[in-house]
Amino acid sequence: MQAISIEGGVTAAQGFLASGMYCGIRKNKSKPDLALIYSKVPCAAAAVYTQNLVKGAPIQVTRRNLADSIAQAVICNSGNANTCNADGEQKAQMMCEAAAKALHLEPEDVVVASTGVIGQVLPIEPILEATPKLAESLTEDGSADAAKAIMTTDTVVKEAAAEVTINGKTVRMGGIAKGSGMIHPNMATMLCFLTTDANIAPAVLDSALRIAVKDSFNMVSIDGDTSTNDMTAILANGLAENDPIEEGTEAFDLFTETLRAIAIRLARMVAKDGEGATKLLVCKVTGAASDADARTVAKSVICSSLLKAAMFGADANWGRVLCAIGYSGAPVDIHRVDVGFASRAGSIEVCVNGAGIPFDEEVAKKVLSEDEIDILVTLHDGNASASAFGCDLTYDYVKINGDYRT
Template structure:
């Protein structure tokens, strides 16, 4: 299958419009804080949600609204998480009603999301007074504004769109995401909104999304904190004209493969934009006895605060890699473990047979001073592999989170 990157963000698939405005939840008037994605037709829809026991009120409302696998719009605010509030669910439901009235659709066909500070009451008045402006701003070029409006401490918008062929029809999948801190998914730790014009049954859409999450968004960690609010949702307009995908087979596999690439792209962007991050970390584990074991080890390494700090300092402290491997909750043999560090500046072997080898610290420093660092761990204990995505731990992470509310 050939994937071609295209312009347009979440509006690239047929039928979708988007917008983003400043409504006043955030004090910075230059910052958009209310986003809308709308489809001109009813869509098959699905979502996956955080596993944190404390969940944002919008998740409860969205779960109910997506029970029938149908949606037509997404509304999302930034600056306030609408979490741990007595009136949270009512406010989330009211957001659905407000935008549904503007769009002349039913509130039950709206996906609602919020992101920002936990435990502060969400003011509904700014949202209510700006839903008309949000609708009026809808356009085929509105993806960028919507992607900006969902950002919190993100440093840039995260968007992608691709086209591919399915049964002789040109199809498209796109997505936007936000996430910079409180990122350690078990779905999820961020917000991701996906759109597609593929014609697919809601149950199969849910199956494809769930299959993609495990090795993409769920393999990201910035700081080890699993968020209360975040989710990844997808709407499928069916306007590509392909034969309905209502069972597994070649067309389902092709769609899932394309969706996987979109999710992987966004997941890597989220990891690289971790709060205060100066480097992206990509850890691949090969030769593991099981897929689950490979996933756990890769994630253990990129979650280690000690290792992340070493990468910030461009220090090839491979012992921290072995330590993180060793406390992973999985059954495997570590005796033959080999660790190689690499970047665009080259690669260097730092550990073999679970023991150190002679290497040039100066060469390692050059390799680890680049913007993306790859950590290859070979266990020689099986055939499975997995990749996790993270970032280094810098002084700025503490600064950002030390005064996040103020």
């Protein structure tokens, strides 16, 4: 049975509660800046982290806490990344201790995260003071509140959920994410917290997460900058009471495909909400010799600043697509490549066998004026395919990042 989308996010699965509030990290008091996610019972846990050598203090603490692959809560602040600070790990640990005390847990059962400005000292007092109230406000309807509290330059709340029948039991999973700038493929490139009531061992959960991430968050790029703090973490509390999910089974495939679908939905939301963006760009590569080649080409196209600028201007400058394919590093026969564009307004082919063909510029303009655009690349080298997610490059991106700290 295939999964179906349901309402909700990180609290869609049984036994999960969440909350979000303003505690005082941000200058803007209208924006919440502290989130909490809690499971009524201990969970199997797994996470993937940014590959940037500069890593936020919360990542170091979370890695230690997840050494036993068990967690029961997540605490996250926005407005300050707690990165490149001498006291960073101490304060991340204090956040874990505050959450643990309020929830009657052990500090090592808490995942901690921070997002915001790098290199500024994190004021810990507002977090410590607010955490008891944050715990008291936990609710089954708190997913959106938590999602708002982890936002930085995001303009929309990002949450998704689904359910699927596994071994005769209804299994639910959901998640929230934040990400708008400083995003580039290299895992994790944003914050994402996923939850499920599935009964699944930590090692199996970790395998499923890595498969889902490969086709979703690792295929997103906004601006080519891999962030310092980002992670994707998943908690599974087993309350669905399904038979344990094992690798190599139909149950594992169902679970992984559902998780992958949620991750891709969230990845598309992140890409569409890129800083200053007006359009979601999806590069769909088919006919590649291997999955690796397909991913390499799709990422290269979606990362091209020149192409992103052309899409902002609704300019069907297909030469920039071919250029990005050419420097991607994938062994592609450029003389066999076809390129087209598609959107709700229709589709148009612009390049066949590596050469331009006549096309109607007015039709192309109409296709590229929509807010979601597919860049269609056919390589004619094999049967592999992949998609990458990005956005256009606008004047507002520079405005946002020109005064990000002030």
